[in-house]
Amino acid sequence: MKVLVTGATGFLGGYVVRELLRRGHTVRALVRAGRPVPAALVARGVDLATGDLLDPASLVRACAGVDGLVHAAIHSGYCSRQDALQHRTNEGGARALFDAARRADLRRVVHVSTVATIGPTRDGRLLDETAPWKGRHFGMQYVHDKLATESLAMRAAADGLPVTVVNPGSLIGPRLDGKPPAWHLRRVVLSDTRWAPPGGISVVDAADVAAGVAAALERGRAGERYLLTGHNLTNRAFYERLAAHVGRPRRFREIPRTVKHAAVAATTALDRVFGWSRPPYTPEYFRLWGWYGFFDASKAATELGFAVRPLERTLDRYDWSDDRCASAGTALDPDRVRVHVPARDGTAADRLAS
Numbered sequence: 001m002k003v004l005v006t007g008a009t010g011f012l013g014g015y016v017v018r019e020l021l022r023r024g025h026t027v028r029a030l031v032r033a034g035r036p037v038p039a040a041l042v043a044r045g046v047d048l049a050t051g052d053l054l055d056p057a058s059l060v061r062a063c064a065g066v067d068g069l070v071h072a073a074i075h076s077g078y079c080s081r082q083d084a085l086q087h088r089t090n091e092g093g094a095r096a097l098f099d100a101a102r103r104a105d106l107r108r109v110v111h112v113s114t115v116a117t118i119g120p121t122r123d124g125r126l127l128d129e130t131a132p133w134k135g136r137h138f139g140m141q142y143v144h145d146k147l148a149t150e151s152l153a154m155r156a157a158a159d160g161l162p163v164t165v166v167n168p169g170s171l172i173g174p175r176l177d178g179k180p181p182a183w184h185l186r187r188v189v190l191s192d193t194r195w196a197p198p199g200g201i202s203v204v205d206a207a208d209v210a211a212g213v214a215a216a217l218e219r220g221r222a223g224e225r226y227l228l229t230g231h232n233l234t235n236r237a238f239y240e241r242l243a244a245h246v247g248r249p250r251r252f253r254e255i256p257r258t259v260k261h262a263a264v265a266a267t268t269a270l271d272r273v274f275g276w277s278r279p280p281y282t283p284e285y286f287r288l289w290g291w292y293g294f295f296d297a298s299k300a301a302t303e304l305g306f307a308v309r310p311l312e313r314t315l316d317r318y319d320w321s322d323d324r325c326a327s328a329g330t331a332l333d334p335d336r337v338r339v340h341v342p343a344r345d346g347t348a349a350d351r352l353a354s
Contacts (some may be wrong), residue, residue, distance in 0.1 A: 007073030015210035053093025090145035164220035169229035204230030
């Protein structure tokens, strides 16, 4: 199958491209004009289509001659000053892309959504695909847009476009483009912090999610959504396992909820009055504290063969030397990545994942 992938230059998109190629598919990647193209895409012989979610004509051209589509592109972020652009790109782009897919009579379409469209809880109970939306968007345009684009995907499926929706959890794993890991992971590994936000997440390896996306493209049911989630952990437990894994074990304490409320109030005031708040320290980020996103991926396991590797295997794939993750070269074989972290005495400790 020849598959168009949007967001191919992003974190998850890069893994999706690699997984599709591994399964024998041909890949076309949508790339914006003037933006750098990862060398790995060129090296793998990926067909490049210049286009933009804000340019419907370019999407029609990109969909011509392909059999399937994975829509993984998203304008993300927790900064309210980007709301208008996010909305135009995300909802408007999805609408135009689904129209282009319909015109091209594509055989299979996968829309990559998020667990945020299912929603968190206060008590940490497990949620599945049937959980009703509770309206908790935390003032985030990202969540608004994901809800809107998922609704567009479901309506397109009802109108005959073979769209399947997948909802990944909190992605972890080294970036294939060689960029540093997420800031909060670096903070745990490279500092002596002992504080963790209240609440919890479902962490899952991006490589496992990519396999789930590919399986959804191959055999997912149109009009259905599948949770691609993993290890349900409190933030505190996740940080402790990460710290222990890299040889710097320590106990963490949850940041008091009073600090959350103060942080939300302070960053909201700064944002409104001075425009000073900057990612990641925005009101939208702090509003997430105290909520639990725990999910049951049994449906994806049963219908798609979705499987999640042990958390330690994912942590083994990182390279923390020089505050960087694996280079593009080593990331081509992401199950053997050198892990390098500073020990408490300032020396280095490293090992090779098996």
